[in-house]
Structures are given as structure tokens and as C-alpha cells.
Amino acid sequence: MVSVLARPPSERAAAADRFPSGRYVLCADTSCIRAFVMHFEGGALAIANMTHPLNEDIHEPQVRLIGDDGEQLGIMSSEEAFAIAQERELDLVMISPAAKPPVCKIMDYGKYRFEQAKREKEAKKNQHVIEVKEIRMSPSIGDNDFLVKLRNGQKFLAEGDRLKVTVRFRGREMAHTDLGKQLLERFAAECADIAKVDKGAKLEGRLMTEFLSPKAQTPQKKQPKQEKAKETN
Secondary structure (H helix, E strand, C coil): CCCEECCHHHHHHHHHHHHCCHHHHHHHCCCCCCCCCEEEEEEEEEECCCCCCEHHHCCCCCCCEEECCCCCEEEEEEEHHHHHHHCCEEEEEECCCCCCCCCCECCCCCHHHHHHHHHHHHHHHHHCCCEEEEECCCCCHHHHHHHHHHHHHHHHHHHCCCEEEECCCCCHHHHHHHHHHHHHHHHHHHHHCCCEEEEEEEHHHHEEEEEEEEECCCCCCCCCCCCCCCCCC
């Protein structure tokens, strides 16, 4: 079943053409452009929500109107504000419904939504999600294996992720937890140039862990080029 909040008559007809008979419900309340589209897909419910009251859906007795150029146009009825927006062939959008009186702005709402979506997509693209990676070792790890683990951990830190380094004790190894602590301290020391210790070595049950996080990277200074010595005859 799909439920769509009713829009103006022309849009209602378009919605009716899009959805098969008996699979949509048009609500009578058009007090805002709050469009809820509910899909039952495998028992899951998804809701798309747009929350800007728009154009003839605004029924406030008085609104404070801002022009498309940022000009304060004063307080007037919502009908007068909508008429001004129509004259300019733009939309009337309520941007601050909690204000007294509510604040409306004249704008190209379609363009606004497009630019907003574009900004959100760009911000998401540039956002780095910090993950916690984990390196696991045993207290009896050999030097070669330790170096492999170390390189992997340094790679994670260089990519901006936090690092959890874990030493697991088995059987009689619990009698030598000091070896695990020394191992973690060595690991942290080898990463000191690119990472700082968030939480030092701590034993919980048979696991001893420490947490490292990457240092803020500073641009490296370029080395001055050395002039080639001129040959003298």
C-alpha cells in the first residue's frame, strides 16, 4: 500500500495515473507539503519526508515575507504573499513556521531543493568516516610477523582511522602479561610519528588492548633544491 499526501488537483490526477487502483490513498489535509510515501517492501516501512509548507498550502492569517532578493516585504496575509510570489513566477515557502508571525520567503523552490541535494551529496562525498580497525597479536609473535602487523596498522592510521591493537593470551601465557604490555608499548612507539595513544594497555580477561588515533597531518616542508656545482676548467 502507498499513501501520498494530497497535492493540488492537477498533481492529484498525476498521482492517480502513477499508482494502480486500490494501491494509493490521497489524504484531504494539504496544510503543508509534507509528503509521506510509505512502501511495504518485505515488511519494511520507508518514509520520504519533505517538510516545507508551500504556496497555496500556507493558510496562516499573517506571515512575515522576505523577497527572493532578501528584501523585507513586511507582514501580510498568506494570500497576499502568495499573490506576490505568483507575480514573480516563483514559490512561496514557509522557512520559519515557529516564528510569530511565521516567516515565508519567495524563491524558486525546485532550484533550492536541487542545490540543497547537490550540497548534501558533495558533503557526503568529501566526508571521511572514521573507523576503528583492529590488529591482533599473540605475546609470542615473531619479529617478522610483528613488522607485518605494524605496517598494516600504520597504513590504517595514515588513512585516518583509529586503531585497536589487541594481544590475546592463551593458557599459560596469562602468567606473562608483562610481555603483552611490552609488545603494545613497542607498537605504540613505532607509530609515534603518526599516531598518539588514546588509551594505554589495559587487560580485560584474556585480552590486553590499547587504542591509537592518527595525529593531525602537517604539510611537509619542501627541501630546498641544491644547486649543481659548476665545473671549472
